[in-house]
Amino acid sequence: MTFEIALLGFAALIAIGILLHHPSRTLGIPSLLIFMGVGLALGNGEYGFVYDDLDLTSEIGAVALNVIVFVGGLNTSTANIKVAYKEGGTLSSLGVVVTSVALALCMYWLFDFSFLHCLLFAAVVSSTDAAAVFSILESKKLKLKQNTATVLEFESATNDPVALLMVMVLTQLTLSSEASLALSELTMTLVMQIGVALVVAFVVAKVASLLLNYIHLQEWGLIPVFILAVFVLATYSAEFAGGNILLASYVAGVVIGNSVERGMEVSRHFFNSLSWLAQSLMFIVLGLQIFPLELLPVFWQATLAAILLMFIARPIAVQLCYLPFRKASWQKRAFISAIGLKGATPIVFALIPAAAGVEHSLTMVYMVFFVVLFSVVLQGSALEPLANKLQLNQEEEPPSSTSTDR
Numbered sequence: 001m002t003f004e005i006a007l008l009g010f011a012a013l014i015a016i017g018i019l020l021h022h023p024s025r026t027l028g029i030p031s032l033l034i035f036m037g038v039g040l041a042l043g044n045g046e047y048g049f050v051y052d053d054l055d056l057t058s059e060i061g062a063v064a065l066n067v068i069v070f071v072g073g074l075n076t077s078t079a080n081i082k083v084a085y086k087e088g089g090t091l092s093s094l095g096v097v098v099t100s101v102a103l104a105l106c107m108y109w110l111f112d113f114s115f116l117h118c119l120l121f122a123a124v125v126s127s128t129d130a131a132a133v134f135s136i137l138e139s140k141k142l143k144l145k146q147n148t149a150t151v152l153e154f155e156s157a158t159n160d161p162v163a164l165l166m167v168m169v170l171t172q173l174t175l176s177s178e179a180s181l182a183l184s185e186l187t188m189t190l191v192m193q194i195g196v197a198l199v200v201a202f203v204v205a206k207v208a209s210l211l212l213n214y215i216h217l218q219e220w221g222l223i224p225v226f227i228l229a230v231f232v233l234a235t236y237s238a239e240f241a242g243g244n245i246l247l248a249s250y251v252a253g254v255v256i257g258n259s260v261e262r263g264m265e266v267s268r269h270f271f272n273s274l275s276w277l278a279q280s281l282m283f284i285v286l287g288l289q290i291f292p293l294e295l296l297p298v299f300w301q302a303t304l305a306a307i308l309l310m311f312i313a314r315p316i317a318v319q320l321c322y323l324p325f326r327k328a329s330w331q332k333r334a335f336i337s338a339i340g341l342k343g344a345t346p347i348v349f350a351l352i353p354a355a356a357g358v359e360h361s362l363t364m365v366y367m368v369f370f371v372v373l374f375s376v377v378l379q380g381s382a383l384e385p386l387a388n389k390l391q392l393n394q395e396e397e398p399p400s401s402t403s404t405d406r
Contacts, residue, residue: 039287
């Protein structure tokens with residue numbers, strides 16, 4: 001297939017997905033499912049076209065996730081971060097580990113899998129997805145009390161380093177039974193990934209913001225182009241230096257979004273459009289990579305894994321993480337326990353062991369697909385009703401001139 005034909009094909013698929021976006025919102029169907037459904041329906045041999053390239057799919061997914069997380073950071077104020085970093089940081093670190101271990105133990109007890117494979121699968125699906133959280137919260141237009149939405153957004157944007165490190169390490173251990181890593185080595189690797197990402201992304205983004213504020217570009221159309229170049233410099237420099245690229249993307253977005261003084265309205269429109277392009281391309285490619293006939297054999301196992309994740313592993317992790325935060329209401333804890341949205345990130349993570357050749361890794365990819373599907377459909381649709389039921393939605397409050405949001 002030539003580049004031109006591939007370009008035409010992807011453009012047509014994106015256009016079809018966008019045309020289906022509005023009617024899908026009317027029916028309450030998340031955009032993730034629409035774009036992924038387009039890929040599932042039109043690829044993999046149904047119309048004489050077969051797409052099967054795990055490496056390319058993984059690379060496209062990784063780049064798209066970087067863009068989505070950067071745009072999420074671009075739209076996040078530092079005031080919200082100061083409010084949510086303690087709770088969100090605990091969920092994005094300890095919460096990921098506890099979720100993985102709890103789910104792995106449940107699966108090992110119920111399934112005929114090795115514990116290492118169970119732990120690898122659990123690590124893949126342990127983190128919440130930034131693209132799903134940002135897009136669903138934005139589409140629902142919810143105003144959640146007690147900074148609940150801010151905590152969810154911060155968690156989803158910062159929990160990938162821990163999950164990604166676990167996936168990489170467990171993939172190595174699965175490939176080689178003789179491989180072993182000490183806890184101190186894992187800790188140092190994680191600290192380095194986080195520290196390098198924070199420092200490099202912050203410095204590059206801050207210097208670029210100061211230069212942009214000093215120069216005062218007269219052509220405002222150049223501002224988002226400059227920010228795009230800075231995004232690439234900050235994130236990929238951090239990765240080259242040994243940092244986590246997704247965390248660097250979020251930090252760079254936050255710094256630029258809160259530091260640049262001119263042209264941010266134009267820039268946000270530009271990057272919101274770029275984020276939609278990244279989401280649509282990523283979900284379509286993931287849909288093309290999934291072979292529908294291979295999904296049915298793992299349906300019941302994936303369904304049970306999704307139930308264990310949503311109703312056992314995630315609630316246990318959230319409740320343990322919130323033990324130090326005694327002021328948090330039970331409604332907030334219950335809501336965060338129930339809303340651990342998954343999206344494209346677990347599928348992209350599942351492609352790492354698949355591309356490395358881990359045994360049964362393709363089965364894992366298909367199981368992850370169902371876990372994501374159930375999460376988006378069930379947890380995504382339950383977001384607004386549950387917020388209203390727990391009285392966390394500000395719009396549900398009776399009007400009162402003396403009431404305050406705590």
